[in-house]
Amino acid sequence: xxxxxxxxxxxxxxxxxxxxxxxxxxxxxxxxxxxxxxxxxxxxxxxxxxxxxxxxxxxxxxxxxxxxxxxxxxxxxxxxxxxxxxxxxxxxxxxxxxxxxxxxxxxxxxxxxxxxxxxxxxxxxxxxxxxxxxxxxxxxxxxxxxxxxxxxxxxxxxxxxxxxxxxxxxxxxxxxxxxxxxxxxxxxxxxxxxxxxxxxxxxxxxxxxxxxxxxxxxxxxxxxxxxxxxxxxxxxxxxxxxxxxxxxxxxxxxxxxxxxxxxxxxxxxxxxxxxxxxxxxxxxxxxxxxxxxxxxxxxxxxxxxxxxxxxxxxxxxxxxxxxxxxxxxxxxxxxxxxxxxxxxxxxxxxxxxxxxxxxxxxxxxxxxxxxxxxxxxxxxxxxxxxxxxxxxxxxxxxxxxxxxxxxxxxxxxxxxxxxxxxxxxxxxxxxxxxxxxxxxxxxxxxxxxxxxxxxxxxxxxxxxxxxxxxxxxxxxxxxxxxxxxxxxxxxxxxxxxxxxxxxxxxxxxxxxxxxxxxxxxxxxxxxxxxxxxxxxxxxxxxxxxxxxxxxxxxxxxxxxxxxxxxxxxxxxxxxxxxxxxxxxxxxxxxxxxxxxxxxxxxxxxxxxxxxxxxxxxxxxxxxxxxxxxxxxxxxxxxxxxxxxxxxxxxxxxxxxxxxxxxxxxxxxxxxxxxxxxxxxxxxxxxxxxxxxxxxxxxxxxxxxxxxxxxxxxxxxxxxxxxxxxxxxxxxxxxxxxxxxxxxxxxxxxxxxxxxxxxxxxxxxxxxxxxxxxxxxxxxxxxxxxxxxxxxxxxxxxxxxxxxxxxxxxxxxxxxxxxxxxxxxxxxxxxxxxxxxxxxxxxxxxxxxxxxxxxxxxxxxxxxxxxxxxxxxxxxxxxxxxxxxxxxxxxxxxxxxxxxxxxxxxxxxxxxxxxxxxxxxxxxxxxxxxxxxxxxxxxxxxxxxxxxxxxxxxxxxxxxxxxxxxxxxxxxxxxxxxxxxxxxxxxxxx
Numbered sequence: 001x002x003x004x005x006x007x008x009x010x011x012x013x014x015x016x017x018x019x020x021x022x023x024x025x026x027x028x029x030x031x032x033x034x035x036x037x038x039x040x041x042x043x044x045x046x047x048x049x050x051x052x053x054x055x056x057x058x059x060x061x062x063x064x065x066x067x068x069x070x071x072x073x074x075x076x077x078x079x080x081x082x083x084x085x086x087x088x089x090x091x092x093x094x095x096x097x098x099x100x101x102x103x104x105x106x107x108x109x110x111x112x113x114x115x116x117x118x119x120x121x122x123x124x125x126x127x128x129x130x131x132x133x134x135x136x137x138x139x140x141x142x143x144x145x146x147x148x149x150x151x152x153x154x155x156x157x158x159x160x161x162x163x164x165x166x167x168x169x170x171x172x173x174x175x176x177x178x179x180x181x182x183x184x185x186x187x188x189x190x191x192x193x194x195x196x197x198x199x200x201x202x203x204x205x206x207x208x209x210x211x212x213x214x215x216x217x218x219x220x221x222x223x224x225x226x227x228x229x230x231x232x233x234x235x236x237x238x239x240x241x242x243x244x245x246x247x248x249x250x251x252x253x254x255x256x257x258x259x260x261x262x263x264x265x266x267x268x269x270x271x272x273x274x275x276x277x278x279x280x281x282x283x284x285x286x287x288x289x290x291x292x293x294x295x296x297x298x299x300x301x302x303x304x305x306x307x308x309x310x311x312x313x314x315x316x317x318x319x320x321x322x323x324x325x326x327x328x329x330x331x332x333x334x335x336x337x338x339x340x341x342x343x344x345x346x347x348x349x350x351x352x353x354x355x356x357x358x359x360x361x362x363x364x365x366x367x368x369x370x371x372x373x374x375x376x377x378x379x380x381x382x383x384x385x386x387x388x389x390x391x392x393x394x395x396x397x398x399x400x401x402x403x404x405x406x407x408x409x410x411x412x413x414x415x416x417x418x419x420x421x422x423x424x425x426x427x428x429x430x431x432x433x434x435x436x437x438x439x440x441x442x443x444x445x446x447x448x449x450x451x452x453x454x455x456x457x458x459x460x461x462x463x464x465x466x467x468x469x470x471x472x473x474x475x476x477x478x479x480x481x482x483x484x485x486x487x488x489x490x491x492x493x494x495x496x497x498x499x500x501x502x503x504x505x506x507x508x509x510x511x512x513x514x515x516x517x518x519x520x521x522x523x524x525x526x527x528x529x530x531x532x533x534x535x536x537x538x539x540x541x542x543x544x545x546x547x548x549x550x551x552x553x554x555x556x557x558x559x560x561x562x563x564x565x566x567x568x569x570x571x572x573x574x575x576x577x578x579x580x581x582x583x584x585x586x587x588x589x590x591x592x593x594x595x596x597x598x599x600x601x602x603x604x605x606x607x608x609x610x611x612x613x614x615x616x617x618x619x620x621x622x623x624x625x626x627x628x629x630x631x632x633x634x635x636x637x638x639x640x641x642x643x644x645x646x647x648x649x650x651x652x653x654x655x656x657x658x659x660x661x662x663x664x665x666x667x668x669x670x671x672x673x674x675x676x677x678x679x680x681x682x683x684x685x686x687x688x689x690x691x692x693x694x695x696x697x698x699x700x701x702x703x704x705x706x707x708x709x710x711x712x713x714x715x716x717x718x719x720x721x722x723x724x725x726x727x728x729x730x731x732x733x734x735x736x737x738x739x740x741x742x743x744x745x746x747x748x749x750x751x752x753x754x755x756x757x758x759x760x761x762x763x764x765x766x767x768x769x770x771x772x773x774x775x776x777x778x779x780x781x782x783x784x785x786x787x788x789x790x791x792x793x794x795x796x797x798x799x800x801x802x803x804x805x806x807x808x809x810x811x812x813x814x815x816x817x818x819x820x821x822x823x824x825x826x827x828x829x830x831x832x833x834x835x836x837x838x839x840x841x842x843x844x845x846x847x848x849x850x851x852x853x854x855x856x857x858x859x860x861x862x863x864x865x866x867x868x869x870x871x872x873x874x875x876x877x878x879x880x881x882x883x884x885x886x887x888x889x890x891x892x893x894x895x896x897x898x899x900x901x902x903x904x905x906x907x908x909x910x911x912x913x914x915x916x917x918x919x920x921x922x923x924x925x926x927x928x929x930x931x932x933x934x935x936x937x938x939x940x941x942x943x944x945x946x947x948x949x950x951x952x953x954x955x956x957x958x959x960x961x962x963x964x965x966x967x968x969x970x971x972x973x974x975x976x977x978x979x980x981x982x983x984x985x986x987x988x989x
Contacts, residue, residue, distance in 0.1 A: 444476055
C-alpha cells in the first residue's frame, strides 16, 4: 500500500492564512537569479494583510485573540502558525514552499529543526514516494522541490571542498522554472563553526567561500519547526538572524517560547491558531482514553526489584515505588518486612533462575521469577505489575482491532509500549529478553481466546479476521518489534529490518500484507523514549507506559506519538469522526487525565472555565437559583469560595456541567477508562430506518449542466472585466554609510527607483493552467483575451502567476452565482458496503463511538423510545430540545446522523452534512423521510450567503432520492424553529 496524502480542510486554512501575507506586496526581482525575490519590510501592504488575517477577515480563518497579536521587530519578517501535535504541520510547511513559489516566485527555503530525530522525520516525509506523487499531482508536475540535507562533514585530506548540500542549494536558480530549493539542517549544524564559518578552497556564486556568506546571498525564507526550542536569546536563533539574514522566518509549532521579562508567549505576527483545544474539539486528532489498574481496596503497595547479589551473602533489594524507601532481604526472608500485604511470600532463591530469559534474578516462594526492574504489586502478586498491564493492553488492543478490521475499508491497529530497558526486550546474547518472552506468552493465550470467540461467525469479515489471527499465532515473534537508541549501531539484519519498518517504512506498518503477498502481522512496538520526537504513526491506537516518562516532558508530548488521525489499508486518511487513543498508565499517575485537561485548557487564549460569568446563566438553564448552584459546586469541590475552578477539576466540571465549557476542551475528548465512550445502536430501530439509511449512503455523482459557447464567453468576459491583472515591482536600492547618533557608522538603505519585475509565463502554458483549474476550453479563453485586448490593451506582463490566481478566484465567484439552478445529482448503482452504522456486510453495528453522535450525554434524561440510540447524546441545547421533543406519534423512528458520515457534494466545491434523520407516518403512504440540518443562527436570513447556497444544494440532493414510493425531504433548522412544528407543518403540506 502507499499512503495517499491529502490536504485536509484545517491544513488548507493554514495555507490560506500564511500565503495571504504577501498578497499585493511589491516584490523585487532585481537580485541575482540564485536569490529569492525580495520585498520591503516596511511595505504598508504587509502590515495591512497581517492585520486583516488576525482580525478574522478571511472566510474560514478565525480571528487571533488580541493578547496574541504581538510583533517583534528584529529586522526580519516573522510569521507564526500555531498547530497542535498531530495536525500535520510538516505537510503544511512543505506545501507552503510550493504555494509561495506558485503565487509569488519564492524559490529558496531553509528548514531548521532542533534535533536529529526530527530532521530524519522531516527528511523521510519530504523525500517519500507518496509525498512526491501527491505534490506532483497537486501541481500538475509543474513544480518540484529539491531537498538538500546538511549533515556533519567528514574530514578528508587534500583540498577543503565546500559542503555539497549548501553548494547545491545556493547554485540553483529561479530561472529554472518550477524548481524549489530547500535546505534541511539542525540548530547544531547551523552553529557549527567547523562547517559554517570556515573558509573553503572552493567558492560559490563567484565569490563566497564561507557557507554563512553563501546562504546570506540567497536571501532565503527560513521555516522553523518547534519554535520553543529556538528562543530569541538562544545562540541558534541569533546565529540565524545575524549570519543568514533571512527575508522571513515562518515558525510552526504547538508550543511557543515565553519572553523572559514579561512571561508572555513570544508570538510574532501569529496568523493561524490551531491550538490543543481546537484540535481536540474539532476532531483533528484522536481523543484520549486514560486507563490505569485499580486495586480492589484502592491504594496498593508496589515493590520494584532494584538489585540482585548472587554472591554470599545472597540478598536482593526492593524499592517501594511510591515512597522510594529501599528494603534489603536475605535468602529466605519474607516480603512482609516491606509490607504486610506480602505476608506468606518469601525469597526462595537468588541468582540463577529456571526462566530461560532471566539468567540472574529472584525466585519467590509462590513460584514467581523476577528480573531486575520488575515491579510486584501487593494486590496482584500472582503476576508482576507489568504482566498485569500487558494483559490489559492486549484486551484493549483486540477490542480496537476488531472494530477497525470490520470497517468498510479496514484499518491496521498498532500498540506502542514504552519500557525501562533494552535488555528486558532483547537479551544480551541475541535471544528474547524476559519482558518480550512474557509478552509473547500473554499474546499467544489472547490470540487463542480471540480465535475461539470469532471462528463460528460465518460472515466474510469475521472469517478474514480469524485468518489474520491464525497467521499471528503461527509466528508470534513476527507480531512485535522494538527500536532503541543503541540499534543505530547494530549489525544484526533482523533487528535492522525491525528498525527500518518502525522508523522509515511507515507504509509497511500500516499494511496488512507484505510485498511478497504474505500476511503482515507486526503491530506491537516496544521502545524506551527513543521514539518520543520526530516519529509518529497514525495507526497507534494505544500507548502503554511500563516506565516513567520523567518530569521534563509535558502530558501532551507523552501522548503525541499516537494523536494523528488513522489511515486505512488503502492509504487514505480518515477524518470527520471520533477516534480514541488509549493511554494505559500505572495507578500512581491516575490524575493524568485531569492534568492533561488542565494543560490543554491552559493553551486557550481566555480563561477556560469562567464560572463567575456564567453561573447565573447555567443556573437558569438547570432550573436553580444562582446560590443553589454555587453551593452545589462548592460542596462537590469543583470551585472555591471565590468561584474559581478548583485546580485540576476543569474536566470534572465540564463533564457534570457542560454549559460552563464555552472555550475549553469538550468533555468527551480526554476521558477516564471507566467512562462510557460508546452508544448502543438499537437493532429494532435501525430496521425501521434501514431503507432511508441505505438510500442516503448510496453513491451519487454531481452533474453540472453544459454551457453554450455564448454563456462560456459571457463568463470569461465577466472574469476579465474584474481586473485580474497583478504586476510585480522591483526596486533599485542604495546603501549609504552615515555617522550613527551614538557612535560608529551605520548603513541606511533607500530606494532610488522602481521597475517592473514581473516574471511572465509563456502564453500557451498560461492557457493550459487556466484550463486545468477551471475546465474552461482553451480556445474560448483565448478568444476572450483577444476581445479584452481589443477593448483595453493587455499589459505586456499580463500572463504571470498572480494574474492566473486572480482569474481562477473570479471564476469561482461567477460559478457560485450562475450555476445555482444548473446542477443535478444521479445515483450510482452498486452495493452500499460498510457505513458508520453498519459493517462491510451491511449488518448494524452494536455500538458507535459517542463522539461521532454528540459530545454531551444526559444521563438524567429519559431516552425517547423512538430514538435510534440507547443513550441521550447531543451537541447543543437546541439538539437536546430536538431529541427530547421528537418522540411524537407521527414519528416512526429518528436519530442523529453520525458526524460527517453523509457529505453532500456542492456544485461550487466542498460538502455539507445534515444532523438528523426521521421516518414519519403519512396517511395511506407508509412513511415520509425527513432530513434536518441544524444551524446556529436565529433565523434563515442570518445565514451567510455561502451557507444559504449550501442549503439549496442539500435540498436538491435529497429531493433527487425521491420516487413514487419513497419521499425524502430536507429542511434546515435554525434556533427559532421548533421540531414539532416543523414535522406537523411538513405533514400538512
